Amino acid sequence: MYTLISCLIGSCVFFYLWEVASTCFLLASFLSLGLLCQNFSVNQDMIFWGNYLSNLLIFLSVVLCFLCLITTPYEKSGTYVINLFMLSIFLSLSFSMSNMILFYVFFEASLIPTLLLIIGWGYQPERLQAGTYMMLYTVGASLPLFILLIWRCMSSGTMDMCIQSSLPVSLPLILVIFLYGAFLVKLPMYSVHLWLPKAHVEAPLVGSMILAGILLKLGGYGIFLMNKSFSMTPSIVGLVVVGVSIWGGLLVSFMCLRQVDIKALVAYSSVSHMGIVSSGLILNNTWGVTSAVITMLAHGFSSSALFCLAYFSYSKSHTRNIPYMKGLLQLYPILSLRWFIFCCINMAAPPTLNLVGELFISVALWKISWPIAVVMGLMVFLSAAYNMYLYTSINHGFHSNYLSGGSPLLSYENLSLVLHLMPLLFLIKGSLLL
Structure with a gap:
């Protein structure tokens, strides 16, 4: 009898698994809000710890x-x-581990559900190549980091990241490259970014949302942790990385103006924004770290919303080619309004959070090198240019014949876009009150 009841309960839970999972994630979202109501101190309990950045992520x-x-x-x-459940568990554990080796394990384990999402729910046969690119880039860059973490644990006698090690303050050049390399590939930094556009183009909607919204932030969080654990100070390698990130962001902005695939354009814009994050964290001063934290949070919601908009537009035009998607404003004005709002957020129009992040990083860059700050200004200008190009190319002009068979935005599509916008609005209100 008890076996029959348990089987019936299990079958009901499995049948309503989507509803159960949605309720669990909703409750977890409200519970995680409580983590944000703390000061800047570090809370530690056994192998878990919490700080302001980990709680936000x-x-x-x-x-x-x-x-x-x-x-x-x-x-x-x-x-x-x-898959989504496992991904959220791995990400939450990686953001809350104080043990170095466990952080590395969950840092790498988060790639497995993402790879399964790309391969299992991707659209084209090239998804296998995209998954291979992602694994080769990220895992290959992480192996030297694993060796370095073991050496740090053996030298200091502890795996705890909160305890400062007795290692020399200035690490050798090759060790600094190993230390930052795994996380710069994950962000990714320009010149090691080739896996990201390919993964975004071949990934399904959820894969793109997770990649842009969360997984890229693992790289920034890793740099933040390594700065704390190894007592890193700005060095020659760090300044070179900052220069490459900012110059790479400028070059990627030019590349965005030449894209015809809408998902590729949004993916390259993520590379440009992550250049700000890597620069701010490696400079490791108040202005830089604050800029990186703000940019990571704002980019997480805005880029995910842009990929949602790209998919909703694709479902109406049946193409990702920008010239064939023009004229959305005539047929789908609500969708065009959503495009306008999120393109303004992505281009850092006032009073959005992206603007605050770009202003803070400009101060940090001006203190070390004014030419790099000028390049940063050009990157901001081009960011506005390619977002305006994206909006006008899709929404203005006479509508294409490919759009004639579409349908208006469904209720769940509208709900998704509104829920993407609400955290940004609350955060903007909070920053204005401060």
């Missing part, structure tokens, strides 16, 4: 996993929901 991870389920209510298979 845990909140971002849970909310975006909830938004992934809301955006794809037609995907209710058990494998799909379990």
Whole structure:
């Protein structure tokens, strides 16, 4: 009898797995808000710890996993929901580990559900090549970091990242490259970014949302942790990385103006924004770290919303080619309004959070080198240019014949975009009050 009851409960839970998962993610989102109500001190309990950045990223991870389920209510298979569950667990654990080796384990384990999402729910045969690129770049760059972490643990006698090691303050050049390399590939920094546009283009909607919204932030969080654990100070390698990141962001902005694939354009814009994050964290001063934290949080919601908009527009035009998607304003004015709002957020129009992050990093860059600050200004200008190009190319002009068979925005699509916008609005209000 008890066996029969347990089987019935299990079958009901499995049948309503999407609904159960959505409720769990919603409750976890509200609970994670409580983590944000603390000061800048570090809370530690056994192998877990919490600081202001990890708490923000845990909140971002849970909310975006909830938004992934809301955006794809037609995907209710058990494998799909379990993949999202495992991904959120791995991400939350990696953001809350104080043990170096466990952080590395969960840092790498988060790639497995992402790879399964790309391969299992991608659209084209090239998704296998995109998954291979992602694994080769990220895992290959992480292996030297693993050796360096073991050496640090053996030298200091502890695996705890909160305890400062007795290692020399200035590490050798090759060790600094190993230390930052794994996280710069994950961000990614320009010149090691080739896996990201390919993964975005071949990934399904949820894969793109997770990649841009959360997984890229793992790289920034890793740099933040390594600065604390190894007592890193700006060095020659760090200044070179800052220069490459800012110059690379400028070059990527030019590349965005030449893109015809809408997902590739949004993916390259993520590379440009992550150049600000890597620069701010490696400079490791108050202006730089504050800019990186603000940019990571704002970019997590805005880039995820842009990929949602790209998919919704694709579902109406049946193409990702920008010239064939023009004229959305005539047929779908609500969708065009959403494009306008999120393109303004992505271009850092006032009073958005992206603008605050760019202003803070400009101060940090001006203190070390005014030419790099000038390049940063050009990158900001081009960011506005390619976002305006994206909006006008898709929404203005006479509509294409490919758009004639579409349907208006559905209720769950509108809900997803509104929920992407709400955290940004609350954060903007909070920053204005401060």
